[in-house]
Amino acid sequence: MKSAEDKSKSIEERKRILNKAYGVASTFPDSEIKIAKLHEISIKYYSLEDYNRFKQLNLKALKSSLKILDSVKIAKSYGYLGIYYRDVQLDSAYKNFYEADKIYLTFDKNQKRNITSYAFDHGKILLDLAQLSRKIKDYSKSEHFTIRAIKKFELSEDLSYLPVSYNNLGIVAKQLERYDDAVSYYSRVIEYGKNTNNDTLYAALGNNNIGTVYKTMKEYEKAEKYYKKALSYKVFLDKRPKRYARYLDNLAYVKFLSGNDTKSVLDLFYKSLKIRDSINDVIGISTNSLHLAEYYQSKENDSLAIYYAEQAKNASSKVHNNVELLRSYQLLSEVSQSDEGLLYAQKYIKLNDSLIKEERSYVNKFARIQFESEETKEKLTAISRENEILVIAVLGLTALFLLIYIIFRQQQSNKELLFAQQQQESNQEIYRLLLNQQVKLEEGRQLEQQRMSEELHDGVLGRLFGVRLSLDGINQRANDGFTEARNKYIEELKAIEKEIRLISHDLGTETLSPEVAYIDAVESLISDLCEAHKIDFEFRNDENIDWEEVDDLKKVNLFRILQESLQNIFKHAKAKMIKINFEYVNDKINLIILDDGIGFKSTKVKRGIGLKNITSRVSQMSGVVDFISNKDTGTTVSVSVPV
Numbered sequence: 288m289k290s291a292e293d294k295s296k297s298i299e300e301r302k303r304i305l306n307k308a309y310g311v312a313s314t315f316p317d318s319e320i321k322i323a324k325l326h327e328i329s330i331k332y333y334s335l336e337d338y339n340r341f342k343q344l345n346l347k348a349l350k351s352s353l354k355i356l357d358s359v360k361i362a363k364s365y366g367y368l369g370i371y372y373r374d375v376q377l378d379s380a381y382k383n384f385y386e387a388d389k390i391y392l393t394f395d396k397n398q399k400r401n402i403t404s405y406a407f408d409h410g411k412i413l414l415d416l417a418q419l420s421r422k423i424k425d426y427s428k429s430e431h432f433t434i435r436a437i438k439k440f441e442l443s444e445d446l447s448y449l450p451v452s453y454n455n456l457g458i459v460a461k462q463l464e465r466y467d468d469a470v471s472y473y474s475r476v477i478e479y480g481k482n483t484n485n486d487t488l489y490a491a492l493g494n495n496n497i498g499t500v501y502k503t504m505k506e507y508e509k510a511e512k513y514y515k516k517a518l519s520y521k522v523f524l525d526k527r528p529k530r531y532a533r534y535l536d537n538l539a540y541v542k543f544l545s546g547n548d549t550k551s552v553l554d555l556f557y558k559s560l561k562i563r564d565s566i567n568d569v570i571g572i573s574t575n576s577l578h579l580a581e582y583y584q585s586k587e588n589d590s591l592a593i594y595y596a597e598q599a600k601n602a603s604s605k606v607h608n609n610v611e612l613l614r615s616y617q618l619l620s621e622v623s624q625s626d627e628g629l630l631y632a633q634k635y636i637k638l639n640d641s642l643i644k645e646e647r648s649y650v651n652k653f654a655r656i657q658f659e660s661e662e663t664k665e666k667l668t669a670i671s672r673e674n675e676i677l678v679i680a681v682l683g684l685t686a687l688f689l690l691i692y693i694i695f696r697q698q699q700s701n702k703e704l705l706f707a708q709q710q711q712e713s714n715q716e717i718y719r720l721l722l723n724q725q726v727k728l729e730e731g732r733q734l735e736q737q738r739m740s741e742e743l744h745d746g747v748l749g750r751l752f753g754v755r756l757s758l759d760g761i762n763q764r765a766n767d768g769f770t771e772a773r774n775k776y777i778e779e780l781k782a783i784e785k786e787i788r789l790i791s792h793d794l795g796t797e798t799l800s801p802e803v804a805y806i807d808a809v810e811s812l813i814s815d816l817c818e819a820h821k822i823d824f825e826f827r828n829d830e831n832i833d834w835e836e837v838d839d840l841k842k843v844n845l846f847r848i849l850q851e852s853l854q855n856i857f858k859h860a861k862a863k864m865i866k867i868n869f870e871y872v873n874d875k876i877n878l879i880i881l882d883d884g885i886g887f888k889s890t891k892v893k894r895g896i897g898l899k900n901i902t903s904r905v906s907q908m909s910g911v912v913d914f915i916s917n918k919d920t921g922t923t924v925s926v927s928v929p930v
Contacts, residue, residue, distance in 0.1 A: 410439030507545035532562040573602035860884025
């Protein structure tokens, strides 16, 4: 996913990466994780200006969210769909944002939810609703949504959107001719902007907008002062020619309106227009051309006034800027010849009527969306109440029947309970006796195994050792021609001693004697076996392991795993050195057995009974085991068991 953000890759390549990511995410079952992935991928498509894929993924996210009834993800999906529609279909954008707002409002009423966790997202939804309402000139509703948004941002303690919120309040206040409020709001844009990463942007924006308020109030000197403040951020504006050209045009226009600096006014207008032409800023060209048309109209230069009004008309038509198109028609009607002027006046009236109807239409659509939503909510509430009454009635009847049934069953079961109690007592006594018998049998078995182990090791093995020594002594003294035969029998006796020693270990390690320290028993096992097979070894035990506190079953299992691993090494590995470590890490005992033998390909080896036994014993202890080996590089057996 991160590679999709790599700007060194082509857009097509980054889209292919996102397509693969979506292919994987689409295989997930409907869940919070799947929806979060769909949202994440959709945002990356949006950054690549693939708005259709952005929409498609959020429709799928919404469908999955509704299926699993995840309210937070439903609200987020509606919010993203609102973003898709806000520049192309205002009523659809409003509907989606409004649906998201409704869901967030239900969270506010649910005291079990942490309100601050979603307050920031809710604030952004409310800000979008405010800006849409402002676009259709429903200023009171825009102000209402903005104030709610500010409260949410303050609750979330993320104030990064406060400058944008106060900027919207400033625009609304200016449109409602509350100029002092507008100046106050724009001042807060600058103030709150200081706490963000875009402090210079908000400083320039706030000063420019304050200048616009004073221009509307016809206080041109104050307006010029604030426009110059906005233009004072030269380093910032040099990297943003579009914004720089707008501020230059604003300064030129207010100078023109004040009647001062005629030469500098024209220079500023043309400087701004040149920048806008160079970056193909069509909206800016439209505004600039209108201002130049007004300027030349004031100088009674009708030909240039008509030329720039025509430029404004063409540019505003391209970008569907109906406000400036309307103003260009008005200017053309004033400076054109009578017949042509009349034609433009008619176009002005027609477009103005159309815009008024469109604004009313959107106001009505937005109101209808809210009304239908509230009506649906009321219907659902009524249905919910009816369902509650029905559920209460059903539960009441069920409880009554259940009570009667319980009383009847209680009478019937009293005798059964008494009998069951007596039977349970008898069963417990039988179980206790069986358990005692089992314990005694197990103790006897362990004692017998221990006795046999000691007898083999101390008795039989000692006698064999004595016989072998005697034969060695005879060999050293005699020279009767039977030396070779006696050597053969001596070797046979050594093999028998080795086998008896292994049998003795097998019998003696099924249970561990409390009289022998566990780690001594382990070291004895390793030493005896390695000596018998003539292999060097290193053994280390972590002193942090308190073997007295470790469960006996685990100690026996670890002992047997070690024994089985050593047998595997002796049989197959052809090793010269074995290293065995006990480590204590994060409340786990780790047993690591390494050899320098011929190894094997762990991906191809057919696991025998020995490895299966090791795996089974580790599983019984809720641990994990790894067999790590490659041909000619030795083998590592790693066992990790919780204490």
